[in-house]
Every structure is written in structure tokens, then in C-alpha cells.
Amino acid sequence: MHLHKFEKIWLVFGIAALVLFLSVVGVSAFHQGHTPSGGHMRVDPEKVRETAPFNQTGLRQKEDGTYEVVMIAQAFGYDPGKIQVPAGEQVTFTATSEDVVHSFSIVGTNVNMMVVPGQVNHKAHTFDEPGTYLVVCNEYCGSGHHFMSTEVEVVEK
Ligand code: CUA
Numbered sequence: 712m713h714l715h716k717f718e719k720i721w722l723v724f725g726i727a728a729l730v731l732f733l734s735v736v737g738v739s740a741f742h743q744g745h746t747p748s749g750g751h752m753r754v755d756p757e758k759v760r761e762t763a764p765f766n767q768t769g770l771r772q773k774e775d776g777t778y779e780v781v782m783i784a785q786a787f788g789y790d791p792g793k794i795q796v797p798a799g800e801q802v803t804f805t806a807t808s809e810d811v812v813h814s815f816s817i818v819g820t821n822v823n824m825m826v827v828p829g830q831v832n833h834k835a836h837t838f839d840e841p842g843t844y845l846v847v848c849n850e851y852c853g854s855g856h857h858f859m860s861t862e863v864e865v866v867e868k
Pocket of ligand 1: 785788812813814848850856
């Protein structure tokens with residue numbers, strides 16, 4: 712088989728680019744330990760409401776003084792339905808799902824996590840400004856997916 716010179720150059724370039732990009736992914740996954748968030752804590756999705764901390768959803772203050780919001784996602788909403796958190800304090804959102812994969816994404820922040828049945832996910836955030844923040848589900852979860860939203864109300868402490 713005869714390959715034109717340009718075809719050879721392009722093949723070498725393509726293979727080199729593939730090797731480079733796979734190496735970047737490999738190094739970040741295995742050497743730097745980047746993995747999908749969550750998955751370190753598990754919960755039986757059929758017993759979510761009997762399992763701590765999900766037996767008591769909502770805001771609580773932790774022993775170290777920071778705050779935690781425990782949430783359960785379900786088709787097609789979040790429990791608790793209304794979330795109020797203090798401004799200027801670190802708030803960790805801890806979430807799991809009772810049914811299918813949802814997400815918990817606070818618009819305008821870095822909080823954007825998948826909520827997977829059987830897994831417990833965390834994401835910490837400090838809201839500097841009081842206000843109302845929209846939360847949406849951005850994993851397609853069924854016929855009511857586009858109605859699945861809630862709000863985080865950030866209030867002055
Ligand atoms: Cu829940 Cu989409």
C-alpha cells in the first residue's frame with residue numbers, strides 16, 4: 712500500500728495527539744488522583760430516609776462551626792424544598808438520590824454535582840452575597856425533569 716507523504720504526516724500527528732491526550736487523562740486520573748466526585752460514601756438507595764444523615768434533611772451546623780445542608784433528590788424535586796443558608800459561611804451540600812440520577816446545580820456558582828442513587832456527594836461553597844440562587848437539575852431524569860428546581864436563599868447572618 713502506498714501512502715502519500717502528507718497522509719503519513721497526518722497519521723503520525725493524529726496518533727501523537729491521541730497518545731498525548733490519553734496521557735493527560737491518565738496522569739490526572741492515576742497520578743493526581745482526579746476521579747469523578749463522590750462515590751466514596753455509599754448509601755442503600757432503598758433505605759435513604761432511615762440512614763444518617765438523610766434521616767434528617769435540612770441545614771445544620773457542624774462541630775467545626777461550618778454548615779451542612781443534607782438533601783435528597785427525587786423525581787422531580789428536592790427535599791428539603793426550601794433551603795436557607797447564612798451568607799459568608801462555608802456550607803457543604805450533601806446529597807443523594809432516592810430513585811434515578813439527578814443533579815444539584817446552583818446557577819452562578821461552582822456547585823454542580825451529579826446526585827446518584829447509592830452514592831453520597833458533597834460540595835462546599837461560601838455565598839458571599841445574600842440573595843436567592845436558583846438550583847436546577849441538569850441530568851435528564853424523566854418527564855418532569857424540566858420542572859425540577861428549587862432555590863437557595865442566602866440570608867445575612
Ligand atoms: Cu432530576 Cu432532571
